[in-house]
Amino acid sequence: RLAHTTVMETGGMKGRRPELVREDVHAILKEAFGIPAVHSEYGMTELLSQAYSAGEGRFTCPPWMRVLVREVSDPFTRPAHGRTGGIDVIDLCNAASCPFISTQDLGRLHPDGTFEVLGRFDNSDVRGCNLMVEV
Template identity: 60%
Template sequence: MALELFCHQAEHNKVYATYLDMLKIQVEGIHEFDDIPFLPIEFFKSHQVVTGSWKPEAVFHSSGTSSNVVSKHQVKELSVYRNSFISGFRVAYGAPEGYIILCLLPNYADNPNSSLIYMTDELIKLSGQELSGYYLNQDDDLHKALKAGLKSDKKVLLLGVSYALLDLAERRDLPDMEKVIVMETGGMKGNRKEMVKEELHGALKSGFGVGEIHSEYGMSELLSQAYSKGDGIFTCPPWMRVAARDVNDPLKQIGLGRSGGLNIIDLANVHSCAFIATQDLGKVYADGSFELLGRYDHSDIRGCNLLLAEG
């Protein structure tokens, strides 16, 4: 299916087609998954990356400061995104109806262009629980919700940005959190000093008294998510696949267990581009799981600068 989608997008996605042409890629000569070229994620900042011609139902923006140019992902049908993130959550954690979902995130009304907030908003609704909701900067209400949730027959998922979880973990009046699933979505947003994952998770485990910190891996340019249930190892849903590329030769994939830039196939990106070269660094393992090691910026991927200049 990935090869079929590649051929379709290589023909009907103008940005992707131009990128492939600049690289002198012969589409008809691509017969293996490992030979598919991946579009640098930077193009979502400068171009409308769409397959075909249509009016988007939504446009998701990446997070950023006012001085930064944000990525914009044109989404033809929100139902495709909903099906992807609901199915992905079910694969990783089971039915949302089994959870009380407490979010340390801005609410949807204040962030209508955030794919993360759209996802959590829908999961909150699907949970069907009165306690599920947004609790950023509402410490007393969150404390009450945690205590009530832990007394219920539902699982409690505490999901939030890193700085808000750290702030909460430093409170001394928390209930016993051992049974709470704590999930970070990344992001200090300038509110606290940056920390490597090991340091962050260590502080959260110590503060909350939990054995593992879960993580969500997603971005505005993708319509699928990967999840880690501890140790920083992420697993993908069946329609998402990650591979590593050589940081010095971005068109060359590298072997399992080696550090490189992460390429992602997201078949939910059927209407944009399903083959994305991210700016994340990591390792991919034999079972399809992957580990994040950091990020690199100002990458110079062949054909990228020329096409960006034309934008």
């Protein structure tokens, strides 16, 4: 048991193994390591910044990064807080390249600025830094 350890989960199986629901992965890790919570990271290779969750499922961004949620059927409309939509990310650390990313991830934004990642759009591409080139 590693009771004084922080475990950081950084995403799914990228199509290499059957996908597990985040809550199930966290339950397995908490039991295996004897820890009260599993932390999570949300970020992409295209961006320099990441958002982190301290085990409660809500991610917090650094001050120079912003996550927005767009309507699933209309990318120009922002849903009310608490409604599910597509995740858009603004990362000012990428100001010299491309600071705006529109993902195929589904999420929910909360009034306090935190957000949840709920999954992916149906039929979206399986993505990940190790899957960019298919041979």
